[in-house]
Amino acid sequence: MSFNEKQISGVVIKQIALLAIILILVALICFNLALFIPSVLGAITIYVVCRKYNFYLQEEKKWKPWASSLALMFASLIIIILPLYFIGDLLIDKLGNAQAYMAKFNVFIDKIHDFVYSKTKIDILSKENMTKVKAFAGRFSTTALSGTFNTLTVVISMYFILYFMFEKPRMFERILASAAPLKRSNVSMIGEKMRKLIMANAIGIPVVALGQGIVALIGYFIFGAPSPILLFALTAVASMVPIVGAAIVYVPICIFMIAEGQTGHGIGLGAYCLIIVGVTDNLLRFTLLKKLEDIHPLNTVFGIILGMNLFGFMGLVFGPIFISLTLLLIQVYRNEFSEDDTPELQLPDKDQELETKIDLII
Numbered sequence: 001m002s003f004n005e006k007q008i009s010g011v012v013i014k015q016i017a018l019l020a021i022i023l024i025l026v027a028l029i030c031f032n033l034a035l036f037i038p039s040v041l042g043a044i045t046i047y048v049v050c051r052k053y054n055f056y057l058q059e060e061k062k063w064k065p066w067a068s069s070l071a072l073m074f075a076s077l078i079i080i081i082l083p084l085y086f087i088g089d090l091l092i093d094k095l096g097n098a099q100a101y102m103a104k105f106n107v108f109i110d111k112i113h114d115f116v117y118s119k120t121k122i123d124i125l126s127k128e129n130m131t132k133v134k135a136f137a138g139r140f141s142t143t144a145l146s147g148t149f150n151t152l153t154v155v156i157s158m159y160f161i162l163y164f165m166f167e168k169p170r171m172f173e174r175i176l177a178s179a180a181p182l183k184r185s186n187v188s189m190i191g192e193k194m195r196k197l198i199m200a201n202a203i204g205i206p207v208v209a210l211g212q213g214i215v216a217l218i219g220y221f222i223f224g225a226p227s228p229i230l231l232f233a234l235t236a237v238a239s240m241v242p243i244v245g246a247a248i249v250y251v252p253i254c255i256f257m258i259a260e261g262q263t264g265h266g267i268g269l270g271a272y273c274l275i276i277v278g279v280t281d282n283l284l285r286f287t288l289l290k291k292l293e294d295i296h297p298l299n300t301v302f303g304i305i306l307g308m309n310l311f312g313f314m315g316l317v318f319g320p321i322f323i324s325l326t327l328l329l330i331q332v333y334r335n336e337f338s339e340d341d342t343p344e345l346q347l348p349d350k351d352q353e354l355e356t357k358i359d360l361i362i
Contacts, residue, residue: 065168217231305319
């Protein structure tokens with residue numbers, strides 16, 4: 001092999017240099033405008049949700065761009081943002097007084113632990129674990145309090161960005177499509193996949209959460225649970241967590257009520273939540289979420305954790321979208337640059353049996 005054949009192509013060197021410059025500039029922009037990243041994600045989320053209505057108003061109903069933009073912004077504020085902000089603000093208001101909250105929370109935890117230990121002799125929480133639980137609750141309340149003003153800033157800047165997206169939607173989409181250094185088929189796939197993911201996370205999951213929270217709130221009032229409004233907000237947030245969901249909230253409450261001597265009310269609330277709230281969860285998931293994108297539970301769990309750390313309370317919606325987008329870009333990279341002709345692994349439908357074995361070649 002000659003020396004010239006070992007040399008790196010000048011075209012490759014130029015590509016690498018240009019990519020390095022682009023990455024450095026993007027990193028600088030993101031670092032210095034990190035405050036507005038949640039706003040951009042929120043604007044994109046609402047744009048996707050309201051996209052077809054915006055085109056309908058501007059192109060079919062012949063509304064002025066500013067009129068359709070303001071109308072959809074106001075509608076999204078009432079239907080999407082205010083319910084989420086109400087739950088977040090309620091939690092922050094209740095948990096904001098850290099000293100008073102922690103005193104009540106410590107009594108709550110100790111009461112449940114002592115009751116379970118006296119009945120079962122099972123030490124569900126050792127002293128070390130109880131200390132960790134109490135410390136985590138204190139950190140969460142402090143973080144929630146510090147995120148109050150950030151959420152308002154995110155919402156205001158989000159609608160500022162959203163207005164310019166709504167005003168000239170065709171131009172906005174052409175700019176995005178032309179800026180993406182990908183094949184047209186992959187750009188279309190990203191657009192369609194992101195639309196489904198955003199609809200599932202921004203509409204499906206919050207609707208399921210609010211539905212369970214409202215149904216549980218009725219039970220909390222009926223059976224005299226302490227602080228029913230706070231429990232409503234906690235139940236709505238907890239219902240976003242797959243598998244365990246709202247049980248994280250109502251099971252300890254039922255045990256606490258029984259330990260306080262309200263045995264009938266505690267058992268009644270447990271039965272109500274187990275049956276009615278459980279049926280509500282299954283009904284909404286098998287009707288609404290089935291029509292939207294099917295999101296893996298681990299995606300939701302880690303997305304919520306990531307989103308809360310990065311974006312605060314609004315991360316409950318943005319976190320799962322962020323992880324889904326990352327996985328989607330990995331798939332796009334494979335489609336764009338991989339020379340492997342092996343077809344993608346297609347999993348069988350849930351209602352079908354796996355008739356043939358699949359050999360995974362490593």
